[in-house]
Every structure is written in C-alpha cells, then in structure tokens.
Amino acid sequence: MTRIIKEIEINVPVERVFNFVADYTNATKYTEHLVRFEPTTKTKRGKGARFDMAGEIFGIPFKSQLKVADFVENRGWRLKPISGTQIEVQWLFRPTEKGTRVTYITKYRLPFGLMGTIIDGLIVHRVARKYTERTIQKLKDLLEE
Numbered sequence: 653m654t655r656i657i658k659e660i661e662i663n664v665p666v667e668r669v670f671n672f673v674a675d676y677t678n679a680t681k682y683t684e685h686l687v688r689f690e691p692t693t694k695t696k697r698g699k700g701a702r703f704d705m706a707g708e709i710f711g712i713p714f715k716s717q718l719k720v721a722d723f724v725e726n727r728g729w730r731l732k733p734i735s736g737t738q739i740e741v742q743w744l745f746r747p748t749e750k751g752t753r754v755t756y757i758t759k760y761r762l763p764f765g766l767m768g769t770i771i772d773g774l775i776v777h778r779v780a781r782k783y784t785e786r787t788i789q790k791l792k793d794l795l796e797e
Contacts, residue, residue, distance in 0.1 A: 741757070
C-alpha cells in the first residue's frame with residue numbers, strides 16, 4: 653500500500669481538534685475530495701462505528717465502506733476498509749504548548765495490479781499527497797478561524 657504522512661500544528665486545544673475531526677458531519681468540510689461520509693451503524697463515534705464514504709479524484713468516483721479501529725479519546729483512531737476502494741486513514745493528536753500536533757496518515761492501494769502501481773508512481777501519489785496537505789491545512793484554517 654502507498655502511505656502518505658502529513659503533520660500540522662493547530663493552535664487550538666487537543667480536545668477541540670479531536671472532537672471536531674471525530675464528528676463525522678465535519679469530514680466533508682475539510683476533505684475536498686469527499687462528497688459523502690455517512691454512518692451505517694447506530695454507533696457514530698468510536699470503535700465499531702462504520703461509514704460509507706464517497707468521493708472523486710481526477711473526476712473518477714470512488715466509494716468505500718470503512719470501520720473505526722483503535723479509537724482512543726483525544727489521541728486518535730484508524731478508519732480501516734471493509735469494502736470498495738482500499739483506503740485506510742489514521743488520525744493522531746498530541747497536545748503541544750501552542751495547541752495540538754495533528755498527524756494524518758493515508759494508505760491506499762490502486763486496483764489493476766502492476767498497472768495500478770505504475771499509475772500510482774506516475775500520477776496518483778503526487779496528487780494524493782497534495783490532497784492530504786490541503787486536508788490538514790483546511791482543518792487548521794477552520795479551527796483557527
């Protein structure tokens with residue numbers, strides 16, 4: 653799987669940053685390539701919660717069903733794929749003197765075997781890195797308003 657890691661300092665307390673990101677209704681506010689992120693279970697936060705995600709990159713739609721794992725309040729969690737596009741997301745939060753250090757990790761695997769690996773190396777990885785950077789910058793902008 654391809655892995656992208658980005659970090660940013662947000663000048664807001666960790667509890668506020670964590671709660672904002674853990675609220676699924678905010679996901680499309682800071683993740684521009686997402687068009688839908690909705691719960692499929694009664695549990696909407698924490699371990700056991702499941703979500704349907706839909707988005708678009710390069711005008712190509714993608715869908716995935718994800719489940720929350722390793723949820724620790726004010727520390728982080730992972731979204732692991734159940735079906736659809738193979739993408740895994742991890743959020744980590746650390747208090748700092750100024751606020752919160754946020755680490756955003758994305759892992760994905762393109763279909764098509766060797767051809768997918770080549771396409772990833774030529775185009776997708778660079779674009780995915782930019783989307784990741786814009787996601788955490790937008791999160792910072794929203795929380796520091």
